[in-house]
Amino acid sequence: MYMSMGDPAGADEWLDFGKEPFEKSLSDAARHAAHGRHDRAYAVLEQFRREHPDSRLLDLPAARFALLAGKPREALAIIERRFPDLVKGIEPISARNVLPAIDLAMARLHAGARPEGEALLGQVAAHLDGSDALRLPMFTFQRARIHALAGEADAAFAALDRAYEQGLRTVWALDLRPQSYLYVDPLEADPALAGLRADPRFARWLGRIRDANAAQRQRLTDAQNARAV
Numbered sequence: 001m002y003m004s005m006g007d008p009a010g011a012d013e014w015l016d017f018g019k020e021p022f023e024k025s026l027s028d029a030a031r032h033a034a035h036g037r038h039d040r041a042y043a044v045l046e047q048f049r050r051e052h053p054d055s056r057l058l059d060l061p062a063a064r065f066a067l068l069a070g071k072p073r074e075a076l077a078i079i080e081r082r083f084p085d086l087v088k089g090i091e092p093i094s095a096r097n098v099l100p101a102i103d104l105a106m107a108r109l110h111a112g113a114r115p116e117g118e119a120l121l122g123q124v125a126a127h128l129d130g131s132d133a134l135r136l137p138m139f140t141f142q143r144a145r146i147h148a149l150a151g152e153a154d155a156a157f158a159a160l161d162r163a164y165e166q167g168l169r170t171v172w173a174l175d176l177r178p179q180s181y182l183y184v185d186p187l188e189a190d191p192a193l194a195g196l197r198a199d200p201r202f203a204r205w206l207g208r209i210r211d212a213n214a215a216q217r218q219r220l221t222d223a224q225n226a227r228a229v
Contacts, residue, residue, distance in 0.1 A: 003186075004170050004213045008034040022048060022057045029061065033186050038068040056082060063103055068189055072110035079104045093127040095134050098142055106149065106192060121146050137168035145192040156193075157201045164205065169212050 002010035015030040017023040025048040032041040042065035045058045059082045066075035083100055085091035093101055101124050108117030127133055128143045144159035170187075187193070188206065196202045 001170070001213045001217060003034060005210045005217070021052065022055065025058060026061065029065065033065070033068075036186075036189065038065050038186070038189065041065045042069045042071065042074075060100060060103070063100075063107070064185065067103060067106055067110070067191055068186065072107045075103065076107035076111050079107060093123050094132075095139070098124060098127070098139065102142060102145060102192070109149070110191070118150075121149060135166075137163045137166040140166055141168055141187075145190065148194075148196050149192050151195060153196060153199060156196055157199075157205070160205050164208055169209060169216070 002008070002014070011034050012031060015027055015034060017027045017030070025044055029041040029044045032038070032044065042062060045062035045065060048058050049055070049062060059078050063075040063078040063082075066072070066078065079100060080087045083091065083097065083104065086097055086101060086104060091097065101120060105117045105120040105124065108114070108120065125143065125146050128139055128146070133139060140159055140163040144156045144163060147153075147156035147159055193202070
C-alpha cells in the first residue's frame with residue numbers, strides 16, 4: 001500500500017520476509033526495487049542463485065529484475081532453464097504459468113526473437129480471453145500488459161480500468177497469487193507498460209490507485225485509534 005502511494009520510505013520497514021537465506025535475499029532485492037535500483041536487485045538475486053545453484057526459488061524474481069534492468073538475454077536464459085516445456089511449447093498456458101509466460105515473451109521480444117515472443121503472447125491472450133481463465137483482478141491486469149506490449153493502448157487502458165473496478169489496488173506487489181512463484185513486482189517500472197507511461201490516462205489510473213490506498217490507510221488508522229480508545 002505504501003508503494004502504491006509512492007512512499008518507498010514508508011514501505012521499507014515492511015520489506016523483511018524472514019531470516020532464511022532466500023528470504024533475506026528477497027528482502028534485500030525488494031528494498032532496492034522500492035527505490036528503483038533494479039540492477040542492484042538483480043545482482044542480489046543472482047548472487048543467491050550462484051551460491052545456491054540447486055535452489056530454484058528465486059529464478060522468477062531474478063528474471064523479472066533482469067527485464068527491469070534492461071537485461072533481456074539474462075532473463076531469457078533463466079526462464080528457459082526454469083520452464084523448458086513452456087519454451088518448447090509442450091506446456092499449455094494455464095493460471096499457473098501466465099506470469100512466467102508473459103515474461104518469457106517479453107524477454108524474447110527484447111532479445112530479438114520477435115516472432116516467437118508475439119506468438120507466445122497470442123497464446124497467453126487466448127487463454128486469458130477463454131472460458132477457463134480465472135476472473136481475478138491480477139489476470140485482468142495481465143491482459144492489460146499484453147495489450148500494451150501489442151501496442152493496443154485503448155484496449156490496455158480499458159483492461160486497467162476493469163482491473164481497478166474488480167479490486168486491483170496495488171502497483172507494487174510481492175508473490176502475486178494464485179501462482180506460487182516469489183515475484184516482486186514494481187509494476188510502474190514494468191517494461192510491458194512502457195508504451196503507456198507518456199499517456200495522461202496512465203497517470204490518472206495510478207492516481208486512482210493512490211487515492212484508494214490513501215483512503216484505506218486512513219480507515220485502518222481510524223480503526224486502530226478507535227480500538228486504542
